[in-house]
Amino acid sequence: MDDLESELRVPGEEQGENESSDDDESINRKRIKKPNLPLAPPLFKETPRETGFHKTTRNCLQHIREVLLHHKWQDAAEYMTSYSQTLEDTTANMPQLYAEIIWRIGTEILHHHPDSKLEDYNSFYERVKHSGVKHYLKVCLEHSFHLLVNGQFEDAKLQLSIAESWRYGKQSAGQSQRIRLIQAYSGFLDYFIWCDKKATASSTDEYDAAVNQEMHSYFRQSSVNLKEIMKLPGVWDPFVLSYIDMLEFYNDHEGAVKVLNDYAYDNSFPPNPNAHVYLYRYMKKQNHPLKKILKVLKILHTLVPSHELMPEYCSLLVQSENEGDLQKALGVVLDLLDYSSWRSNLDVWNHLMNIIKRLRMKKQWLKIFAEEMGYRKDWWLEIHFSTFQARKDSAENRELLEVKSFVVGAFCPRYASMYCGVGKAARKGVTSEARKAKRNPKPLRNIRRLRRERGQQSQD
Incomplete structure (x- = not known):
């Protein structure tokens, strides 16, 4: 003990044989303190009025957490079978919390268990859905996702239809948002079914009026739901792409451009580089004027200067007849070379070499180069042209x-x-x-x- 105390003393501080209480207090204050780690509080604590059943379920949950950490999925499934009895406990004051624990942990076990089947998922989701109304819409949406991943489009559509028509009590703001999201995914599934019908129709040379009518019916159902979700501010890339695919199939190019323009330029939406990428690719595919295409890429360059489309943007600026676009191309290339992923790219350096060859035909080309170099002049040469x-x-x-x-x-x-x-x-x-x-x-x-x-x- 004496050695330990001497090790914890401040170096250079000596003590006499007769130590005072003040010295002891000063030494104690100088002892090493253990850091207070922000540990997560336990979900359930032992209470004075705890029954034997509650103590058993609390210990069972602790065992589930331990076997999950060690990826013992079979043991976790066995413990989970016992823990699910908490849903039948009428004395519990937190039934929704029990239901959510069973839902989230049970889904994790099913995803990793080697012997889990689609029937196991279906029965589990049905039981969890009816264990509490608070998570009904979320569980339905997750159930439809799992069916969608396994190619069960019709079953996934049925689950979304049930959730869409479900109501409980007064509709809250959160419930209204979930219903809109469910409607959007319902339209997304209609798009998948429409794609299957289109593939079937294209595989045969003969025109089938019934198949085309059915395709158009799914298109109308999908477009109604997809247009509604695109009115809300957010990132809706999969929904936008599916809607544009259908509009392009029916040759509604003006409608497709309008949807993409609204998605890219609506100020109420969060900044989304993908929106400008989709608009650029569609306009390029439809041979829109170069001036409009450059406008789209200019905004994309502002959002993501290192985007993979920037070399293409540089090429279009060089091809432009506008005299100022050559200087813009120089700025785009210099921005690319600021990023490590582009510093050894031969195509980008070739762009810079060709731009310099054209700029050298002008009298004040060094002034233009220095103007675009700007803040880089102090370190640009050392980074790109060092001995290393x-x-x-x-x-x-x-x-x-x-x-x-x-x-x-x-x-x-x-x-x-x-x-x-x-x-x-x-x-x-x-x-x-x-x-x-x-x-x-x-x-x-x-x-x-x-x-x-x-x-x-x-x-x-």
């Missing part, structure tokens, strides 16, 4: 080394000589080592001889 980068480019991509040499040589010849010199020296060093190894293959032969000798010794 020169060795790396020389070893990995000789063509990239040449393109970058042209770029830096256009506006900074001093860096160009250094960068090219290091790259050539690194390349020459690699070549000379290869030539030495070719002229003097004795070390390689000695290694092979030693391996053969070791193999013979191991056999003996």
Whole structure:
């Protein structure tokens, strides 16, 4: 104990043989304190009025948590069978909490259990749905998701139809939002069924009026629900894409562009780069004017300067007849090169080289370049044209080394000589080592001889 106390004292502090109480208090204050970790509180605590049944279920839940941490799914399923008896407890004051625990843990066990079947999911969801009204709509939606993943479109549609017509008490704001989401997924399922009908119709050469009429019926049902959910602010990418697919099939291109424009430019919606990607791809597919396409990509560049469509945006700006678009293309390329994922991309450096070749035809092209360089001027050269980068480019991509040499040589010849010199020296060093190894293959032969000798010794 004395040694422990001495270790916990502040270094350099000495104590005499007669210690006072004040000194003891000061030492205790200087002891190492254990950190207070933010541990999650237990779901159920022991209470003075706890019955034997409640104590058993509490211990059962603890065992379930332990076996789940060790991925013992069979043991968890057996414990869960016993714990589900809490749904029949009439004395419990938290029946909704018990039902939610059984729903979430039971679903996790079914997802990971090796012997779980679709019938097990169906029976489990039906039981959980009727164990409490608070989670009825959520469970129905999750049940339909599982059926959808397993290709049971009709059954999933039935589950959503039941949930859509379900009402309990006064409709709250949260319940109204869930019902709208269920209606949207109902329209999404109608789209899947419409796709199946379309595939069936396209597989036969003969025109079938009944199949086409059925397809159109599913299109109307789906479009009504999908249009409603798109009126609410949010990210609705799968619903938008399915609706656009149907509109394009029926040659309603104006309606498709209007939907995509509203989805991309409505200020009440959260910023969504995908919305501008969908609009650009559709406009490109329909051969819209270049000016409108560049407008869409300009906003996408503002949202995500490193997007995979930015090289394409740069190419379109270079093709444009507008004189100022060449400077914009330079800015787009420089933005791309600020990100590590694009720094060794040969296509991007080729774009920059071609832009510089065209800019050099102008008198004040260095001023334009410096204007777009802006805040990068203090570190841009050190990042892209360092000695380390020169060795790396020389070893990995000789063509990239040449393109970058042209770029830096256009506006900074001093860096160009250094960068090219290091790259050539690194390349020459690699070549000379290869030539030495070719002229003097004795070390390689000695290694092979030693391996053969070791193999013979191991056999003996």
